[in-house]
Amino acid sequence: MTLSRRALILRYVGFAIAATAANLGAQHLSLLAYGGAHAIKLSILVGTGVGFLLKYVLDKRFIFFDATGSGRTEAWKALLYGVTGVATTLIFWGFELGAWSLFGTVPAKFMGAILGLAIGYVAKYQLDRRFVFQAPGAA
Numbered sequence: 001m002t003l004s005r006r007a008l009i010l011r012y013v014g015f016a017i018a019a020t021a022a023n024l025g026a027q028h029l030s031l032l033a034y035g036g037a038h039a040i041k042l043s044i045l046v047g048t049g050v051g052f053l054l055k056y057v058l059d060k061r062f063i064f065f066d067a068t069g070s071g072r073t074e075a076w077k078a079l080l081y082g083v084t085g086v087a088t089t090l091i092f093w094g095f096e097l098g099a100w101s102l103f104g105t106v107p108a109k110f111m112g113a114i115l116g117l118a119i120g121y122v123a124k125y126q127l128d129r130r131f132v133f134q135a136p137g138a139a
Contacts, residue, residue, distance in 0.1 A: 001065050008063065015058040016121040023051030023117070024110055031106070040100065040109070048089060051117075056081050063125075064133030077132055084127035088120035095119070 003011065027047035031039055056078060060066045068074065092113060099112025 012059075012063055012121075012125060015055060015063065016117070018058070019051045019055040019121075020114060020117045022054050023047040024113060026050035027110075027113075044093060044096065047113075048092075052082070052085060059128060060133065064128070066133045080132045081128060084124060084131055088124045088127070091120045091123070092116035 024047060026049075027043040030043035030046040034042060059081075060077070066077070069077075093116065095116025096109055096113040099115075100109040102108070
C-alpha cells in the first residue's frame with residue numbers, strides 16, 4: 001500500500017502525537033505511583049518504554065507497511081529501531097531534562113519533552129526509512 005505524501009505526513013504526525021501522549025501519560029502515572037528521590041528519572045524511563053513500543057508497532061504496520069518476518073528478522077528490526085532511537089531519545093531527554101533543570105517544574109519538563117520528541121521524531125522517520133524498514137534491495 002502506498003500513501004500520498006500528505007497522508008503519510010498526517011498519519012506519522014498522528015502516531016507521533018499518540019506515542020507522545022502515551023509517553024507523557026505513562027510518565028504522569030509513574031510520578032503518581034512513586035515520588036522518591038529518582039522519580040523524574042524513573043518516569044522518563046517508563047514513558048520512553050511505553051512510547052517506544054507503541055511507535056514501533058504503528059510505524060512498522062501503518063507507515064512503512066513492513067511485512068512480518070521470522071522471529072529472528074523481527075528481533076533484528078526491533079533492535080535496529082531501538083538503535084535509531086538512541087540519538088533521537090538523547091535529543092528528547094536533553095530537552096526534557098534541560099527544561100526541568102532550567103525551570104524546575106513538571107509542566108516545563110513536559111513542554112521540554114514535547115519539543116524534544118517532535119524534533120526527535122522528524123529525525124527518526126528518516127533513520128527508520130533508511131536503515132530499519134527499507135524496501136527489499138534498497139540501501
